[in-house]
Amino acid sequence: MRLTAETSAARLVGRLSRAVGRGGGTTLPGKLIWKVDPGALDALAARLPAGVAVVSATNGKTTTAAMLARILGSRHRLAWNNSGANLASGVASTLLSATDADLGLLEVDEFALPEVMRRVRPRVVSLGNLFRDQLDRYGELEHIAERWRSAVGALSPRSTLVVNADDPLVADLAEGHEHVLRFGVDDPRLARPALQHAADSKYCVRCGSPYAYAAAYVGHLGDYRCPSCGHARPPLDVAARSIDLQGLDSSVFDLVTPAGTVRVTLPLPGLYNVYNALAAAASALVLDAGLDEIVAGLQSFTAAFGRFERIGVGDRRILILLIKNPAGANEAVRTLEEGGVPGTLVIALNDRIADGRDVSWIWDVDFEPLLEAADRIVVSGERAAELALRFTYAGFPPAQLEVVPDLREALDRGLELVPPGGELAVLPTYTAMLAVRAIAVERGLVRPYWEEAG
């Protein structure tokens, strides 16, 4: 009965936290229960009759989980951490507050994944990708992969792994597990001409030789084969074929699954979102969703907050594209390129823990297509000057660059530079994105995330 007393106390904290307006009360109750009794997480998860689905990845976990929620929302009552609180304490909060849920849907931080998996005993685990990200916080890629490997090793043989076959390191984790669904992209027309500068995992996981890519799609994700030992991308169970990227509006593709093939219009730009859709579709299949439900869910999807989110500001709009590491930022750049680079950009770099304290990653992002096309760039955030150096050393004219560390002022300045009817692209790091949204909430342009319907 200890669980009951603790959970009531923790729920009370959640209400208090919301009442004083602190971050929607997202993690405070979870932090409390996580501190008092981490084992409560096991019990909270075990209460869910339809079990738990877990989603992790360096990039796209929030979007993948949101897609899955869209697909499963009509059939299940979800315990879903849609506020981005993806550490163990956030998971605990979510499970605490969703008292009438039957299915857990948890986006989980890469580092927190082993602990969360051990406690919530998921039915399905979706592993999307591993990119270099916040090395000061997560350490090296191999280190995260090792943690994931031990988590997968401890997983019940009855659980299903959904893995990205196009990521050599991630695909390799599933080797030897009984129930696996492998997803990937199968459309060489969309391959990049070469691996990007920041590509990771480009050496064979078995023998260390460089992989040869028949097609490289996003970062090091693609159709790889080791010329030396033959280690290659495994056959795909769920694939995207005949992909048609339609600028900033949508992507259309054939979703090929063991349950059949359907053409999907995903109302989100970018090949990386096709990967997210594949992860969501494969996970939904494991959770017994029908192909029609999957298509309906994906086609009615709207972006997770701060990830390609449009906000109207009078007669202008701002378009927010979160950037947080080289691979993700490269895809944001590619998306803007495909839709036509806006004349004015605000790019904001913070260096708090959630952003990564080490800002060197901005030099690994291929910002150059934006620099070639933009008329004016306003750099902002606590490390605005570092962005200014990144762009001026790349040859961007100093006269077209403005350094405005204060985000509020930077947004105002950016909007001032955009003609009526135009759109301002804003590329913030994580905490800068939260700040941009807070400014939008304060000005009555959007509702706070904790009030948004799932």
Place this chain on the structure above:
Amino acid sequence: MNIRVAHLYPDYLNIYADRGNIAVLTRRAALRGHALEVTGVEPGDVLRPEEFDLLYVGGGQDREQALVAPDLAARGDDLRRAVDTGTAVLAVCGGYQLLGRGYRGRDGSWLPGAGVFPLETVAGETRLIGDVLLEADLGDGVTTAVAGFENHAGRTLLDAGATALGRVLAGHGNDGASGLEGCRAGAAVGTYLHGPLLPRNPELADWLLARALEHAGGPGVLEPLPDELERLAHAVSAGRARSRGGRRRR
């Protein structure tokens, strides 16, 4: 003039935005009318280091470092000869470790290095992570404050009589104990500082460029640049080191 730069293992050692350091050298040279000619060198490629004015070695993840270490160690004699005749070197993080005599792993394993710097590195139990500020001594009475970010498990121990790049004002440095950071041997500089290092440390960038220019037969002085953004970035980074440098993590 043409300044010839050999960039060692750009495909393997590039974890901390090493191309930023090359971009800074390239542009600062161009602004003074000089051209940087950069040649990438991968394992197995022919390299005659004395034909270059500056050698650059960046940092990598453990796996990539282990993949290039034997190739680099085999070039030790050539590299030492080049450094003795005035070729400038910038080696960062993993590159810095690999240019020492070697790296002792936690399991006792020994990864031999190129032996350019008089030092050894021993794996530690914790990683030394955070913002750093140094008082760097570039010889001949030239000192400059250098700001950057460190993230390393290795503890680097300088031989007696070896010269550090600088004294740690905030952060961990070579081993978290000696108060020293990096190593300098003539025009060869090794350091744990990335961020990348050179954009916000223009005096160090120009010092390296001037040494490379001298080796190329040019003048050893460069006209100053305004560097307003550089100073702004340096000030923020130095402030970070003072307020939060030097935490440890398992």
